Amino acid sequence: MSKRILIIDDEPNIVISLEFLMMREGHEVRVARDGESGLAAVRTHRPDLVVLDVMMPKLDGFAVLEAVRADPSLAGTRILMLTAKGREAEQNKGLALGADAYMPKPFSTRSLVDKVKELLATAD
C-alpha cells in the first residue's frame, strides 16, 4: 500500500539512493535539502514517514524532530533518523527526543527497507 515518504538530507547522492529505494517499494517520495524546508514539507504534505538526516544546514535533524513532536497534529508521523555521527550518545538523544528508529550511516539498504516497512506497519 502506497505511503507518503519525506526524505530530508543535504547529501545529494544519498538522497538519490533513498529516493530509489523508497520508490521501488511503491511509496510516494518527496525530498527536502535542509531542515527548514524539511519541516515545512512535513507540515504541508503530512508524510507517513520521514527519513531525517542529523547534520544539515539551517536547521539540524534534532531540531526538526523536536518541532514535529511538539505539534500534536503531526502525532502520527513516523520518523527514522539517519546520521553519519555514529556515537551512541547521538543515538540516545534521537530516541529520547522521540524518533521511532535510528540508523547510522553507512546503512544497509536491506535493513533500511525492512525498518521502513516495520514502522509503516505499526502506523496502521
Place this chain on the structure above:
Amino acid sequence: MITGPLIIGVSFAYLGLLFAIAYWADRRADQGRSVIAHPTVYALSLAVYCTAWTFYGSVGRAAETGLGFLPIYLGPTLIALLWGSLLLKMVRVSKAERITSIADFIASRYGKSQALGGLVTVIAVIGVVPYIALQLKAIAWSFTILQHYPEVRMPDHSSLSFWRDTAFIVALLLAAFTILFGTRQLDASERHEGMVAAIAFESIVKLTAFLAVGLLVTLGFLGLNGPELPSVVGDERLASMLEPLLQPSVAPSQDWFAISLLAALAVMLLPRQFQVAVVENSDERHLRRAVWLFPLYLLLINLFVIPIAIAGLITFPEGGVDADTFMLTLPIAFEQPWLALLVFIGGLSAATGMVIVETIALSTMVSNDLVLPGLLRRWGGRPPAADLGRLLLNIRRGAIVVVLLLGYLYYRFAGEAYALVSIGLISFVAVAQFAPAVIGGLYWRGGTREGALAGLLVGFLVWMYTLLLPSFAKSGWLPPVFMESGPGGVDILAPLALFGLVGWNEITHGLFWSLTANVGAFILISSLRDPNATEAAQARIFVDALRQRHPTSAPLWRGSAEIAELMALAERFLGVARTRDAFANYAASRGVAAPTELPADAGTVVFAETLLSGAIGSASARVMVASVTEEETLGLDEVLDILDEASQIRAYSHQLEQKSQALEEATAELRAANLRLTELDRLKDDFMSSVTHELRTPLASIRAFSEILYDDPEIPLEQRKRFLGILVSETERLSRLVNQVLDLAKIESGHADWRTEAVALQQVVEQAIAATEQLIEDRGIQVRLDLDSRPAVVWGDRDRLVQVLVNLLSNAAKFAPERTGCLEVRLFPVAACWRVCVADNGPGIPDDQLDLVFEKFRQSSIGGHKPAGTGLGLPISRQIIENLGGHIWAENRPVKGANLCFELPAHSAETLD
C-alpha cells in the same frame, strides 16, 4: 599714624594668625590629612635659615663689604647639589633610628654615647644663644624705630628696667609661644606639623616684605613712580662709600671660600636646620624639590640687597643711620607707613621663625642629652615611679624658658657691643664643629666615640680661643692686648694670628684652625683603636643607609628581658595608650596575636629601645632599657658574626624570593601549557569526529548504491550507469579526503617537506589555471587575468603554492554561477609583499563567516546546498601560506561575490634562476 599700640596690635594679630595656622595644621595631622606632606612646604620650611640676620643684616653687610653678604647664600646653594646623598642619608637614618636632634644623631652614630650627646648640646647652646640674642635685638630695635615714625631715629641702648624693656617682653612672649608650639606631646619623632606649617608661612611673609622694599627702591632708581633718590654724581664722599657696591669683587678669595663652606655646613648642622630638614621631614622624596626650590628662595631674598644698600647709603649720607636698619628706615624716609609696617612684620617673622625652631631643637637636646642623663645617674639607673613623660615635657618647657632668657641676658649685657653684631658667623663656626663627626660618620666606618669626642672638644676650644674670646676683647670685656700678643706675650699663640697665620679675616682664620684641629683629632684618636661592637653596628646603619630603603638595626642584643617590664618602662614616658598601640603594631608585624606573647628576644628589645629613642634620645634610651633588662656583653667578633648572619639571611631571603618567583612563573607556564593541551585534545576530538562524519557520508552512498546494484539486476542500463558514476565520484571524494587529512596532519605536525626556492608567482598562477581548466570549462566560467608584468618572486615551495591557488580557483569556480560565472585573478605588489587575489561573482560569504571559512570542515553553503569538496582546502591553504611567512584572508567584493587573497613577502629577483 603708626603708634605703639597699633604695632603691638598688629604683632599680636600676626602671632595669633601663626598660632591659628599651627593649630589648624596640627588638627589636620591628627585627622591624617597632613598639610605639610608637600615638597613645597618642606622647601619653604628650610628657609628658616633666613633669620632677622638675613632680613636686616644682609643689607648691612652689603653696605659695608659689597658682595660680602653673598657667600652665606652661595654655600647652601652649592651644598644643595649634594643633598641627594648627604641629606638623604641623614633623613633615612634618622627615620629608622627615631633620631630627634643633631646631638642625638652624633651620639647615636658613635655607639649611643651620652657624653657625646651632652658635649654637642653644650656646644650648640653656647654657639646659638648669642644668635637668639640677635633676633631679640632685631625685634626690639625694629619696634622702637617704627614707633618713632615718621622720624628716623636710632634707638639708644637703654638701661630700662626689665619690665619696660621690649626685648624682655618679646623673649617671654616667644617662650610662651614656643611652649605652645613645641611641647604638645612627647614623641619628638612624631614631628611638630603645626610648627612646620607656621614656619613655611613665615617664609612667605618675610620674602614678600623683602621683595616689596626691593621693588619700591628699584622703581625709584629707574624713575618709575618710585621715591625720588638724590643724585650720586659729583659727591666724592658718597662715591667712595658706594665703591664696594658699584665695583663688586670677590677678593679675597679665601674668605669667599671659607664663608661659603661655613654656610654650607651650617645649613644642615644648625640645630634648627637639622630640625626642619631631617626631624620634621615627612617624606624623603620631598628632598628632590628642595634641592632647587630652596636655592631659588635664597636667590629671590638676595635679589634686591644691593639696590637697597645703595639707596640707604645715598638717602642717609651722614652715616647717622645704621645700615642694618635700612630695610626699615628707607620706607620711613620715603613716607610709606604701611610698607614700613610690612617690613616690621617681615622682620618679626624672620626672627620668630628662627627663635621658635631653634629653641624647640635646643630644648629637646637639653632635656634628652643633658638633663635626663644627669637624672638617670642620680637615680642610679632605677627611675622613680612617676609620670616620666610629663616630667620630660616640663624639662623641655623649662629649657625653652632658660634658653630664651639666656638669649635675653646676652642681648642685655652684650648690647651694642661688637660681640652681638658679628655673632652670626661666629655661631656658624661653632656649629661647623659638628661636621667632621656627622659627615665623617656617614661615609667612614672607622670613627670611634673617643675620636668624635676629641674632635668636637678640640674644635670647640679652638673656636672659643680664636673667635669667642677675641669678640669679647673687642667688646671691651677683655684687654685688647690679649688679641695682638697671645697669653703671656707668646706672639705665636695670638688668637687672631695663630702660629703666625696673618692676612686672613678672623672668621676664615678661626674656621681654618678649628676645623683643622677638629678633623685632625677626630682621625688621629679614632685610629688609636678599632671601632667596638656598638660603633660597628651603628656605622653599618649610617654608612650603608642608601643601600637599604628602610635601614634597620640588626638585633644586636643578648640577655634576658621581660616584655611586661619593657612595656611598663615605655608607658612611663609615652603613656599607656601610645605604648599599647606601638607594641600591638609591632606584635602584628611579627605575626603574634598580643604584645604579651612577644618573645623577649633581641628584636623586641631593639624595638623598645628605638621606640623610647623617639622620646628621650638614643643614648638615654639605651641606658633606660639596660636598666630593666639583663644584657650580656657582646664581643666585637660576635657582633660581626650577627651582622654577617643578618646580611646572609637578607641575601638568602632574597634568593628564596627569587626562587619562589621562578616557581610561580613555572607553575603559571605549566598551567598555561596544560590548558593548551586540553584545548588541543578537544580540537583533536572535534577533528576526529568531523573526519569520521566526512568519511561516513561518501561511504554511505557507496554502500547504498553497491547494494542496490548488487540486489537488483534489472535496473535499466541508463540508471545503472548513473549509479556507477556516483560510485566512482564518491570513491574519488573519499580518497581526496583521506589525502587531504593526511596532508594537513603532515603540515600541522611540521613534518611536511618544504622545498625552498625562488618562485615567480606568475608561473604559479599559470600552472594552477592549467590544473583547474577542466572544471572551469565544464561550468562555462570565464577567467580574467590581471598580473603585474614584473617577475613576482617569493621564497617558497612551488608545488605547495600551486596547491593553494588550485584550492582558491576551484573554490571560486564552485561558487560562481554556472554559464555566467566570471573569475578574476590579480597579482600586484603591496609594500614589501606580493598579493594574489582570486575573486568570483558568486553569492559571497556572510560577513560573520569571513574568518570561519579557513577552519576545518566549515563549508559555506551555496543557496542552502552543500558544495562538493572536503572542507579542508582552505585550512590547508592557510597552513601553507602561513608556513611561508605570509597571510591569507577572505573578503566580500563591493559588488557581488567573494574575494580570497594571500600575501607573501617579496624576494629579490636576482636569485631567480
